[in-house]
Amino acid sequence: MMNQEERDGYRFIGWYIDPECTKRINPGGKLPSAITLYDKWVPILYPIHYDCHGGINSRRNPRYVTVETGLLRLFPARKRGMRFIGWCLDGERIEYLPPHITKPLTLEAMFCEPSLVRFETNGGGRIAERTTTDSGLLERFRPPMRLGYTFDGWYLDERLTFPFDFDMPLNESITLYAKWKITLFRITYHLDGGLASRMNPRSYSYFDLDIELLPARKKGYRFLGWFDARGNALDWIRHNSIGDKELFARYEKEREFECTPKIR
Known part of the structure; x- marks a missing residue:
């Protein structure tokens, strides 16, 4: 008969006379001259x-x-x-x-030990050192601010080649480097049926020099100037300005002069 060592990982239970291994052979019983026996094994825990x-x-x-x-x-x-x-x-x-x-x-x-993360903000506001969680992740936090710039992510190297992902587990202490891009603010012109000069910009940045806004045109009207939503005149966007601008064109209807004949 087979023994336990002949089937690795299993324990021998015994011999059975049916394929389903539900009827165990009686060791003391008399067997017929020809019979098929079925071995039963169970996995070892x-x-x-x-x-x-x-x-x-x-x-x-x-x-x-x-x-x-x-x-x-x-x-x-x-x-x-x-x-x-x-x-x-x-x-x-x-x-x-x-x-x-x-x-x-x-x-x-x-x-x-939890990893220590330092931050080089490259001109932005200071970010204090942080440690990773038990799972090695850096918890998300509000990015730094920099006047005239938009934060464009953290990077693993000074050359800003390899971006950092907050889902990335950290196995050692590192320094992360901030990347920035110049913020472009939108300029929206409300023309009230007129036409704006193509030379007027659609956007500007904090670093642009003074921008003179050229007049709009409207047939039969004289352009009075550009005004903001509060009614303040705004014919220039000054250097170091920030924020999106909404400009409203104002016009004055041109007077029609009639020729009066002279009395002799």
Whole structure:
């Protein structure tokens, strides 16, 4: 008869006389001269030991596996003030338990200090140093401000080549670098049926020199000037101005002069 060692990961239960293995052979009974016997095996439960080094294991991690267990995801352990890096099996870092396990396992939790993140804002407002969460992520926060510029993201290098993503886990302390682009403010012209000069700009920046706004034209009317929504005259956009502008053209109807004949 077959024995337990002949099938790795299984325990031999016994011999049966039916293919479904529901009728076990009677060791003391008399067998017919010709009979087919069926062997029955059950998977062996192998325990998993988790060495968390003072941390707390996830309740979602399995306690036992068998040779029939498929690929299993491992969930992180937690340790106060530390960041979980991963599980280690036989000196190799793993994220999943491999299939077809045929022995007890010991998994070791790996932790490290939270990463320190410094910020070079490149002319923007100062951002204090921050540390990553237990999962190694940097929590999102309000970006710095810089007059005349729009914040265009954090980068991993001074040349602003490799962008940083807040979904990116950090395994070491780093410095992030701010990228900026000049802010362009919109200029909207309300012409009241007139025509604007094509030389009037559609946008401007904080750094532009004084911009003279050229008059609009409307047939039968004289242009009086540009005004803002409050009624203030605005024929120039001054250097170091900020904000979108809405300009309203005002006109005055031209007078019609009639020629009166002279009396002799």
